[in-house]
Amino acid sequence: MTVWLVLIAAGLITFGIRFALIFLFGRVAIPPLVQRALRYVPPAVLSAMIVPELLLRDGVAAVTPDNPRLLAGLVAIAVAATSKNTLLTILAGMATLALIIQL
Amino acid sequence: MTDRTTARQAEPDPTHAAPPTLPGRSIPVSGVAVPGRAAAFRAGLRAELPLLIGVAPFGLIYGALAMDAGLGRAASQLMSSIVFAGSAQFVAADLFADGAPALVILLTVAVVNLRHLLYSASMAPYLAHLPLRWKIGLSYLLTDEAYAPSILELERRGMTATSHWFVLGAGLGLWTTWQTSTALGIWLGAAIPASWPLDFALPITFIGMVVPTLVTAPLVAAAASAGVVATLAHGLPFKLGLVLAAVSGIAAGTMADRASGGKAEGAPA
Numbered sequence: 585m586t587v588w589l590v591l592i593a594a595g596l597i598t599f600g601i602r603f604a605l606i607f608l609f610g611r612v613a614i615p616p617l618v619q620r621a622l623r624y625v626p627p628a629v630l631s632a633m634i635v636p637e638l639l640l641r642d643g644v645a646a647v648t649p650d651n652p653r654l655l656a657g658l659v660a661i662a663v664a665a666t667s668k669n670t671l672l673t674i675l676a677g678m679a680t681l682a683l684i685i686q687l
Numbered sequence: 688m689t690d691r692t693t694a695r696q697a698e699p700d701p702t703h704a705a706p707p708t709l710p711g712r713s714i715p716v717s718g719v720a721v722p723g724r725a726a727a728f729r730a731g732l733r734a735e736l737p738l739l740i741g742v743a744p745f746g747l748i749y750g751a752l753a754m755d756a757g758l759g760r761a762a763s764q765l766m767s768s769i770v771f772a773g774s775a776q777f778v779a780a781d782l783f784a785d786g787a788p789a790l791v792i793l794l795t796v797a798v799v800n801l802r803h804l805l806y807s808a809s810m811a812p813y814l815a816h817l818p819l820r821w822k823i824g825l826s827y828l829l830t831d832e833a834y835a836p837s838i839l840e841l842e843r844r845g846m847t848a849t850s851h852w853f854v855l856g857a858g859l860g861l862w863t864t865w866q867t868s869t870a871l872g873i874w875l876g877a878a879i880p881a882s883w884p885l886d887f888a889l890p891i892t893f894i895g896m897v898v899p900t901l902v903t904a905p906l907v908a909a910a911a912s913a914g915v916v917a918t919l920a921h922g923l924p925f926k927l928g929l930v931l932a933a934v935s936g937i938a939a940g941t942m943a944d945r946a947s948g949g950k951a952e953g954a955p956a
Contacts, residue, residue: 587762590789594779594796595769602803603826609811618808621941625809626838627906628913628936629802630897632929633831635914636921637890643921653887660891664898673895674737674888681884 656681727849731856734836741889742773742832742861743868749776750872756784760873767869771862772830774926775799798925805933806834810854813841817851825851828858832889839896904947909940 638657639647647654660677667673722730746767753763758780766776775796782792806829814822837854844850901907913936920928 586789587758587783590779590783590792591762591766591769593789593793594766594775595771597793597797598770598772598775598800598803599827601797601800602807602829603823605804605807606811606814606822606826606829610815617941619812620944621937622809622812623842624905624909624937624940624944625805625933626835626842627897627901627910628933628940629805629929630835630893631910631914631936632917632932634890634893634897636918636928637887639918640921645918653884656887657890657894660894661898664895668899670734670737670892670895670899673898674891677891677894678884678888681887685884 652681652684655684721847721849724849724852727847727852728856731836731840731853731858732860733856734840734853735833735857735860737888737892737895738832738835739860739864741886741892742864744883744885745773746865746868747872747875749773749780750869750874751876752777752872753780753869754873754876756780758783763873764866764869767866768862770796771827771865772796772800772803773865778925795925798927802831802926802930802933803829805930805937806831806838809838810834810841813838813846813850814854816846821851825854825858828855828862830858830861833858833861835893835896839900842900905940905943908943909936912936912939 634657638651638654639645641651641653649655656677659680660673663676664670664673749767750763753766753776754760758766763780766779770776770779778795778799779792782795807826810825810829814825817825833854836857840853841850897910901910913932916935917928917932920931922928923931
């Protein structure tokens with residue numbers, strides 16, 4: 585019983601966090617500085633999810649050439665920057681990682 | 688993908704001189720040909736596909752872990768649709784297993800999901816014109832993996848009459864995969880060998896999505912700063928390192944933007 589109550593409350597909290605600002609937008613005035621700052625949310629959040637995956641190994645910094653994920657990530661970044669093609673980037677990154685692990 | 692490009696080339700953009708904005712909003716309305724609802728939905732689903740490779744094993748592991756935590760089949764499965772937030776579900780299952788008090792579990796879930804406040808803020812201008820039921824539905828589906836392709840599509844194409852169908856396609860693709868992989872994890876356990884680096888599909892896909900958008904110095908500053916802080920703050924509990932990193936990246940980008948006198952103002956093409 586308690587488990588279900590906690591689950592429903594957790595669901596409502598999660599939904600509330602996601603819904604809050606979508607609901608409030610247009611109902612409250614957004615300062616220009618905040619509007620400008622919002623443009624930097626996607627690159628900031630996504631990079632924050634990417635970089636530790638490349639630089640850390642089991643939670644420890646591994647900025648060395650024998651870190652397969654760092655190498656595969658660098659290949660993917662190079663492919664993404666030149667080709668601007670998401671699918672090609674994924675293939676290049678995963679293939680590089682598979683190759684290094686196999687070797 | 689192809690039909691979109693040809694449409695863009697074939698139809699001269701009549702709004703090229705001065706992109707119109709919707710009243711009370713600074714988001715330019717897209718002047719290019721608008722895909723139909725079904726096409727937009729499929730495009731969203733397609734953009735989500737590579738992320739599902741990384742999400743599915745995560746769902747399997749969650750299902751198996753929730754069973755180990757003693758939640759039982761029904762609660763393990765329904766947590767995936769009631770809460771629908773990967774990391775928070777892992778932590779909650781863990782806390783349930785430890786017999787943590789309800790208040791602790793709820794506070795933890797709130798803190799772990801705090802970053803979604805940023806997603807909500809950055810999606811809000813694009814969804815402002817939608818009816819409430821759409822706002823509710825898309826908010827429920829607003830996860831890390833659905834946010835990434837959605838916001839980048841919205842920034843790339845601006846507002847169109849069918850943008851929300853793209854967001855719905857990405858969100859429902861993820862939702863379905865999450866429910867299915869949870870079920871498989873509950874019934875079969877985590878069946879994927881740990882040596883398969885499928886989790887790497889997530890950061891790699893994010894790279895493919897975000898790197899091409901880094902076209903101004905402030906955008907690069909935001910990405911670099913967030914990446915460095917996220918790595919340094921990785922040890923913080925409850926994904927707080929991610930929140931700290933995002934905030935510092937946003938601050939760095941905004942400051943670089945102001946320093947350049949707003950010259951980076953124009954939305955990247």
